[in-house]
Amino acid sequence: MVDNIGGSGSSNNEGIIKEQDRLLPIANVGRIMKQILPQNAKISKEAKETMQECVSEYISFVTSEASEKCRKERRKTVNGDDICWALATLGFDDYAEGMRRYLQRYRELEVDNNNQERGK
Template identity: 45%
Template sequence: MSDAPASPPGGGGGGDGGGFGGVREQDRFLHIANISSIMKKAILANDKIAKDAKETLREASDKCQREKLKTINIDELLWAMATLGFQEHIEPLKVYLQKYREVHAHLAMWDFFI
């Protein structure tokens, strides 16, 4: 009988140890392996993802978790990049994003006419 757990998985006995509604601390954050798996779906089979890119996404994910946000958006990614010391990349990314949005807004306008 000593093999039975004292409480259900996830700390449902009220003592979650962190005040996160019964969710274990190790389950609250995306692990690097999970982040890599998600990111690899967006690139070509032979491409590699830098460790810094994974860490940036994890940092942004952690911020969203703390702020109870469900979606990681550009603001969280830019914040994470600044936090991790990549300030020199932020302004070029903002310029690229603005141009990307302009092009796609223009293309979306043409979809209206088709």
């Protein structure tokens, strides 16, 4: 039996999430791993599976912390600020700062794009 981690995704009637629904797609994980390696490098299936488990667990861990914050604040939607807060709370300060900068740039681009759409 697989633990119900996270709370979203496809599940059966008993509330149990299937293995393939709780993990990131292995093809995506492999593609991301290849980006940092030299072109001629190969990645074993075991390495991809290990990384798949790790990153899926990490995302679940951070999301769970952010979700708990939202629950305490009686909100239903987890947003980018909640993820940044969770990263910092869990001791991932370096990641939290990078994520805050990314989120700020993303929001600025969204405003610019919306302004351009209105101008057309």
